Amino acid sequence: MKAIQEFTKGIIKENPVFVMALGLCPTLAVSTSVQNAIGMGAAATFVLLCSNIFISLIKNFIPSKVRIPCFILVIASFVTIVDMAMEAYVPPLHKSLGIFIPLIVVNCIILGRAEAFASKNGVFRSMLDGLGMGLGFMLAIIIIASIREILGVGTILDIRILPASYKPMIVAILPPGAFITIGLLMGLLNIFQNKKKSKA
Amino acid sequence: MKDFIRPALVLLVICLISGAILAFIYQQTAPLIAENKLKAEEAARILVMPDAEFFKPVSDSSEVLYYEGYNADSTLVGYIFSCVQYGYSSDVKTIVGLTPELMINAITVVSQAETPGLGANCTREDFTAQFTGKNPDNIYVDKDGGDIQSLTGATITTRAVTNAIRETFQKLRDRL
Amino acid sequence: MDFSTLFLIIIGSIFINNFVIHRFLGLCPYIGVSKNMDSAFGMGMAVIFVMTMASTITWLIYTFFLNKATSIFGLDLTFLRTIAFILSIAVLVQFVEMVIKKAAPELYKALGIYLPLITTNCAVLGVSILNINSFFKIDGTPVSASFIKSIIQGASAGVGFTLVLVLMAGIRERLEYSKVPKSMKGMPISFIIAGCMALAFLGFSGMKF
Numbered sequence: 001m002k003a004i005q006e007f008t009k010g011i012i013k014e015n016p017v018f019v020m021a022l023g024l025c026p027t028l029a030v031s032t033s034v035q036n037a038i039g040m041g042a043a044a045t046f047v048l049l050c051s052n053i054f055i056s057l058i059k060n061f062i063p064s065k066v067r068i069p070c071f072i073l074v075i076a077s078f079v080t081i082v083d084m085a086m087e088a089y090v091p092p093l094h095k096s097l098g099i100f101i102p103l104i105v106v107n108c109i110i111l112g113r114a115e116a117f118a119s120k121n122g123v124f125r126s127m128l129d130g131l132g133m134g135l136g137f138m139l140a141i142i143i144i145a146s147i148r149e150i151l152g153v154g155t156i157l158d159i160r161i162l163p164a165s166y167k168p169m170i171v172a173i174l175p176p177g178a179f180i181t182i183g184l185l186m187g188l189l190n191i192f193q194n195k196k197k198s199k200a
Numbered sequence: 201m202k203d204f205i206r207p208a209l210v211l212l213v214i215c216l217i218s219g220a221i222l223a224f225i226y227q228q229t230a231p232l233i234a235e236n237k238l239k240a241e242e243a244a245r246i247l248v249m250p251d252a253e254f255f256k257p258v259s260d261s262s263e264v265l266y267y268e269g270y271n272a273d274s275t276l277v278g279y280i281f282s283c284v285q286y287g288y289s290s291d292v293k294t295i296v297g298l299t300p301e302l303m304i305n306a307i308t309v310v311s312q313a314e315t316p317g318l319g320a321n322c323t324r325e326d327f328t329a330q331f332t333g334k335n336p337d338n339i340y341v342d343k344d345g346g347d348i349q350s351l352t353g354a355t356i357t358t359r360a361v362t363n364a365i366r367e368t369f370q371k372l373r374d375r376l
Numbered sequence: 377m378d379f380s381t382l383f384l385i386i387i388g389s390i391f392i393n394n395f396v397i398h399r400f401l402g403l404c405p406y407i408g409v410s411k412n413m414d415s416a417f418g419m420g421m422a423v424i425f426v427m428t429m430a431s432t433i434t435w436l437i438y439t440f441f442l443n444k445a446t447s448i449f450g451l452d453l454t455f456l457r458t459i460a461f462i463l464s465i466a467v468l469v470q471f472v473e474m475v476i477k478k479a480a481p482e483l484y485k486a487l488g489i490y491l492p493l494i495t496t497n498c499a500v501l502g503v504s505i506l507n508i509n510s511f512f513k514i515d516g517t518p519v520s521a522s523f524i525k526s527i528i529q530g531a532s533a534g535v536g537f538t539l540v541l542v543l544m545a546g547i548r549e550r551l552e553y554s555k556v557p558k559s560m561k562g563m564p565i566s567f568i569i570a571g572c573m574a575l576a577f578l579g580f581s582g583m584k585f
Contacts, residue, residue, distance in 0.1 A: 021407065021563060025498040029400035032316060066207040070214055072466055072495075076459040077218035084225055084455060088232035091240070099505055102458045106496040108404060152317060170317040175398055176574040183560075183567030190559035219456065226455040289393070289581060315581075 006125050010132030017140035018189055022108040026100045027141050028178040034157050037145035039093045041138025043086065043101060045131065047078045048110050052118040052130035054078075059119045071114040072105070079105040109137055147181050148172045240310070245269070245280050248297030248306040252277045258375070266372055269297070276300050279376055283368035287312065287360035288319050296365050298336065302376060307331045309361065319357030327351060327358075336369040378521075382528055389532035391580040395499050396540045397573055398581075402499030406541055407566055409490050416545035418483045419490060420538025422472065424531060426494050427503055429468055431530025434461045434504035435523055438512075445516035461504050462495075469495045503533045543573065 016022045023044075030040040051074050055062075062070045083101045086094040094101065104110065113133055118126040146156055152172035154162040171177045245255055245267060252269030259265055266281035278300055284293040290313035297305040309323045321327060330349060331339070340346025341359050350358035395401045402423075409419045437460050444452035473491050477484045484491065494500060507526035511519050519525070547569055556565050 022404070024403040024407065025400050028403065061210060063207040063210060066211055069211060069463065069466055072462055073211070073214050073218060073459065076462050077222060080222050080455055080458050081225055083458065084222075084229045084233075088229040088236070091233075091236045099502060099509070102505055103401075103498050103502060105458055105462050106498050106501050108496055111496060168317055170315075171575070173316045174574075174578065175400065176571045176578065178400070179567045179571030179574055183564045183571060186567065187557075187560045187564035190561075190564065194559060218459065222455055222459075 003125060003128060006128040007132040010129065010134070010136040011139060012136070014133075015136045015140060016109045016112075016133050017137060018186060020109075020112075022112055023137055024182075026103060026107060027137075027144065028175075028182060029100055030097060031141050031145035031148055031178060031181075032152075032173045033096075033149050034142060034145045035093070036096050037141040038138065039086075039090070040097055040100065041134070041141055043082050043097070044104050044107060044110070044137055045134025047075065047082055047104050048113060048134040048137075049127065049130040050078045051075045051110055051114055052126040053123055055114050055118040056121060056123045056126035062119070067119065068111075068115070071111060071119075075110050075114065076105045109133060144178070144181055144185065147185075148177055152177060244295045244308055244310050245297075247308045248295055249278050249280055255280065265375060278305055281368060281372055282310075283364040284311075285360040285364035285367075287322075287357040288314050288354065290314060292322065292357060292360045292364065294361055294364055296331075296336065296369070298369075298376075302336070302369075302373070304331050304334050304336050304339075304365075307361075307365065312357075314354065314357045319351065319354040321351050321354065322357050322361055331365070336365050337373070339366050382525070385525060385529050386532045389529055390536040390539060391577065394536045394540060394577055394580075395502070395533045396537055397570065397577045399502070400498075401502040402497050402537050405490060405493065405497055406537075406544065406570070407563060409487075410541050410544040410548055410566070412549055413542060413545040415486050416541045417538070418486055420534075420541050422476070422483075422487065422491065423494060423497065423499070423537055424534030426465075426469060426472055426497075427500055427534035427537075428527060428531040429472075430461075430465050430500050430504055431507055431526045433464050433468060435507060435526045437461070437464060438508055439518065439523075443512070443516050446518065457505070457508070462501055465500050465504070466495045499533060499537055503530050506533075540573065544569065 010016065014020060017024065017027050026040055026044070030036045051071070054074055055071060079102060082104070083094075086097075086101060113129060117129045121129070149156055149172075150161055151169045152174075153168055154160060154164075154166050169177075172181070242255075246252070249269045251271055253272045255267040255269050257264045257267050266279050268279055269277045271277050279298040279302075280295060281298075282293060282295050284291050286292070291311065292309060292314065293311040294307055294309050296307045299305050307328050309328065312320065312322060314320045314322065334347075338346075339348055339362050341348050341350050341355060341362050343350060343355055344359070346362070348358065348362050389395065393399060396403065396406050405419060405423075410416050438457065439446045440448050442453040442457055442460060444450065444454070447453070469492060472494075473484075476487075476491065507529055510529065511522035511525050513519060544566070548566065551565065551569075560568070
C-alpha cells in the first residue's frame with residue numbers, strides 16, 4: 001500500500017466509527033456539541049499518534065506474551081499526560097469531556113491500531129496510520145455533533161445557524177438523539193455503498 | 201522460569217519509565233491546576249459582587265462558611281456564600297452574593313450537569329438575574345407559591361437552585 | 377447504614393442513569409453481543425462479576441496506594457489512577473477468563489473473543505472512576521461507607537448493563553422475522569432500537585424518593 005494511502009484509509013474507507021464500529025462510547029457521549037467533538041478528537045488523535053509511534057519504536061523489544069499489557073501501559077501513560085495537560089491548560093473543555101478523557105485508554109481504536117498495525121509496521125507508516133485513523137474518528141464525531149447541535153440547540157460552535165425562532169428539538173442532544181442520529185447516518189452510508197456495489 | 205523473567209522485566213521497565221515521566225508532568229501541571237481552581241472561585245466571587253476589592257473568608261473549625269467582601273477602603277460591601285443541592289441529574293452549585301442588608305445582590309451557577317437545553321439553562325443570565333434584589337429567606341419557585349419563575353420544563357432544577365439558596369442562607373443567617 | 381442511600385444508588389445505576397443507554401458506557405458489546413439472548417445473558421453475568429470485582433479492587437488500590445489522605449505512603453499518586461485501574465482490570469479479566477474456561481467451557485466458547493474484550497469495555501473502567509468521583513470528597517476523604525457504596529454501584533451498573541443487553545437481544549431476535557430495509561439491516565437498525573430504548577428510559581429521569 002502506498003504510504004499516503006495509510007493516511008487516507010482511516011478517513012473514509014476504513015473509518016473507525018462508521019465502517020469498523022469502534023470507539024462508539026466516546027463518539028456518542030461527546031457529540032452534544034461540536035466544540036466537545038473537536039476537543040475529544042484532538043485528544044484521541046494525539047494519544048493514537050504517540051502510542052502508534054512509540055509502540056512501533058519498541059515493538060522488537062516487547063515479548064509477544066505480554067504485548068497487550070505493554071500496549072495498555074503505553075496508551076494509559078499518554079492518556080494520563082493528555083488528561084493532566086487538559087486540566088491545566090483548557091479546564092472548561094476538560095470539564096465537559098469529563099470521564100471520557102481517561103476512557104480514551106479503552107477506546108478500541110487505539111488498542112486496535114496498536115495491535116493490528118503499529119506492532120507490525122515501521123514508525124513512519126504507523127504515524128500515518130495513527131494520524132489517519134485519528135482524523136477519521138474526529139471527523140465522525142464532528143459530523144454527528146454538528147447534526148445534534150444544529151437540531152438540538154440551533155448553533156454550531158456557538159454560532160447561530162438556525163433562526164432564533166426555531167424551537168430546538170431537545171431530544172437531539174439527549175441520549176436517544178445520539179443513537180438515532182448514528183443509526184440513520186450508518187443507514188445512509190449503506191445506501192451509498194449498495195449503490196456503488198450495484199454499479200460495479 | 202526464564203520464559204517468565206524477560207516479559208516481567210520488560211513490563212517493569214516500561215512501568216518505571218512511564219511512572220517517572222508521569223510524576224514529572226504531574227509536578228509541572230499540578231500547580232497550574234490548583235491555580236485554575238482558585239482563579240475560577242475568585243472569578244465567581246467577583247461576578248456576584250463586582251464592587252468588592254478583596255474577600256475575607258470566615259470559617260469555623262473545618263471549612264469556610266462564607267466570605268466577606270470589602271472595597272478599597274475596607275468597608276463591608278457584602279457577603280458571599282456557596283450552596284449546593286441535587287437537581288434533576290446532578291448537584292447544582294450556586295455562588296450567592298448578599299448585600300450588607302442581607303438581600304441577594306447576584307447569583308451565579310458554577311457547577312451543574314442538568315439536561316442540556318432545559319435545566320442547563322440555569323446558568324444563563326436571564327434566569328439568574330431574577331434573583332437580584334430578592335430576600336433569600338423567602339424565595340420559592342412559582343410552582344411552590346413563590347415568585348421565582350421556573351425554567352421551561354425544568355422545575356426541578358429551578359427548585360434545586362432556589363431551595364439551596366434559601367436553606368443555606370437560613371443556616372448561616374445567625375452568623376452573618 | 378443508610379439503606380435509602382443504597383437503594384437510590386441501585387435504582388439510579390440500573391434505571392435512571394443506566395450505564396449503556398444514558399451514560400454511553402459499554403456500547404461496543406451492547407451492539408456486538410446482543411444478537412441472541414443466551415449469549416447476551418452469559419455476557420451480562422460475566423460483566424456483572426467483572427464490574428463488581430473491579431469496583432472492589434480499584435477502590436482498594438485508590439484508597440490505600442494513590443489517594444494522599446488515606447494512602448499508606450502518604451503521597452499524592454492520583455495521577456497514576458488511569459494506569460493502575462486499567463492494569464488491574466486487565467489482570468482481573470485474564471483471571472476471569474481462566475476460571476470460565478475451566479468451569480464453564482460452553483460459555484467460554486459462546487463468548488469467544490468478547491470475553492477478553494471486557495477489558496476494553498468502557499463500563500468497567502468507567503464505573504471504577506465514577507466510584508471515586510461519587511464517593512470521595514474533593515479533599516480526598518472518603519464519604520461514609522464509601523467502600524460498600526462503590527461495590528453496590530459497580531454491581532448495579534453491571535445489572536443495568538445486563539438488563540439493557542438482554543432487552544436488546546430479545547428485540548433483535550424478533551427482528552430477524554421483520555422486514556427491515558436493506559440499508560438499515562444490522563447496525564443501523566440496532567442503533568435506532570437503542571434510541572427508542574433510550575427514549576423509554578428517559579422516563580426514569582427525575583425520579584425522586
